[in-house]
Amino acid sequence: MSESDPQPSPLTLSIPPILSSTPTLSIPPILSSSPTPSVLLNTGARMPLLGLGTYRLRDLDDTLQAVNAALSTGYRSFDTASVYRNEADLGRALRHLLPKHGLSRADVFITSKLGPKDQGARAREGALRSLELLDLDYIDLYLIHWPGTQGLGVGDKRNPENRAQSWAELEELHAQGQGKLKAIGVSNYTPGHMKELLEGCCVTPAVLQVEFHPRLSQGEMRRLCGEKGVCFQAYSSLGTGSLLQDPLVVQVALGYGRTPAQVLLRWAVQQGVPVLPKSSHPTRVAENGRVFDFELTAEDMERLGGMDCGQKYCWDPSQVA
Numbered sequence: 001m002s003e004s005d006p007q008p009s010p011l012t013l014s015i016p017p018i019l020s021s022t023p024t025l026s027i028p029p030i031l032s033s034s035p036t037p038s039v040l041l042n043t044g045a046r047m048p049l050l051g052l053g054t055y056r057l058r059d060l061d062d063t064l065q066a067v068n069a070a071l072s073t074g075y076r077s078f079d080t081a082s083v084y085r086n087e088a089d090l091g092r093a094l095r096h097l098l099p100k101h102g103l104s105r106a107d108v109f110i111t112s113k114l115g116p117k118d119q120g121a122r123a124r125e126g127a128l129r130s131l132e133l134l135d136l137d138y139i140d141l142y143l144i145h146w147p148g149t150q151g152l153g154v155g156d157k158r159n160p161e162n163r164a165q166s167w168a169e170l171e172e173l174h175a176q177g178q179g180k181l182k183a184i185g186v187s188n189y190t191p192g193h194m195k196e197l198l199e200g201c202c203v204t205p206a207v208l209q210v211e212f213h214p215r216l217s218q219g220e221m222r223r224l225c226g227e228k229g230v231c232f233q234a235y236s237s238l239g240t241g242s243l244l245q246d247p248l249v250v251q252v253a254l255g256y257g258r259t260p261a262q263v264l265l266r267w268a269v270q271q272g273v274p275v276l277p278k279s280s281h282p283t284r285v286a287e288n289g290r291v292f293d294f295e296l297t298a299e300d301m302e303r304l305g306g307m308d309c310g311q312k313y314c315w316d317p318s319q320v321a
């Protein structure tokens with residue numbers, strides 16, 4: 001795939017009325033027939049290095065547009081969560097779009113997450129609800145979204161008890177013959193939460209998903225994941241958009257004739273860290289997907305890594321007991 005790939009005329013599709021009031025959706029040509037590079041999980045499955053983030057994709061039309069652009073560009077991974085309230089929309093969009101792109105369920109990797117309100121005794125029910133809303137037989141990766149429980153104070157001792165119970169429930173769903181959760185993992189865990197889990201678990205988490213970008217390089221967490229065979233996955237790689245105007249990022253991007261978003265995403269995937277950029281704009285979704293056809297020099301990787309200052313743009317789980 002490259003920016004100069006020829007662009008055949010778009011196909012036009014009808015969207016069934018149940019899916020959208022919009023009568024047609026233009027399907028751009030598939031720019032890449034080969035899947036994006038992937039990483040090997042400790043389950044033996046492969047997870048694409050590039051996935052579409054869906055936080056704040058609020059309605060079905062938005063989701064259809066973004067997923068369509070993503071599939072056209074070569075994305076094969078999609079990240080949702082119970083708290084995003086768009087699992088049903090993502091499921092519908094994929095069911096509608098996969099055949100249009102000549103793909104099937106097995107060609108894509110779907111991640112969802114257990115909401116903080118379902119931590120503990122309701123974890124099994126929460127995971128089954130995600131499956132039902134997505135309308136899938138299995139989820140490729142299911143994460144505990146947050147180390148705390150909704151409604152409890154951050155210092156409450158029931159937080160560790162509940163997440164241990166959630167993990168045990170997810171282990172059971174993962175291990176059962178039906179294989180409803182192909183891989184399980186956690187998100188927003190600190191090194192402390194992670195060590196506690198690793199000491200008590202039967203199934204080692206496959207993935208840890210946390211905020212990661214040049215201003216937050218998560219050295220301790222990456223080392224721990226590397227030692228224990230846990231895949232370290234990035235969210236908010238663009239600093240939720242705030243890093244796109246950073247003068248150093250802009251300067252590096254100019255040197256490659258690339259955009260700041262592409263440089264930030266390339267910085268992560270070049271280190272083997274999977275990314276999940278989110279955009280509601282099809283052109284940006286496509287732009288964010290074009291990160292496998294250029295390479296940053298070792299010097300530029302280091303310059304960007306030198307921006308690390310522990311800055312978080314998203315959640316801070318460090319106070320959760």
Ligand code: NAP
Binds near residue numbers: 276
């Ligand atoms: P992000 O991907 O770092 O940034 C998204 C923002 O950047 C949006 O405002 C988007 O606006 C804008 N954007 C995207 N591509 C752009 C481009 N090429 N040029 C200009 N602006 C661009 O932030 P994120 O949504 O926080 O993180 C990505 C995904 O990671 C989420 O959607 C979610 O799936 C996951 N995530 C997980 C957690 C967790 O707790 N596990 C937390 C945060 C995120 P437009 O949409 O208007 O283009």
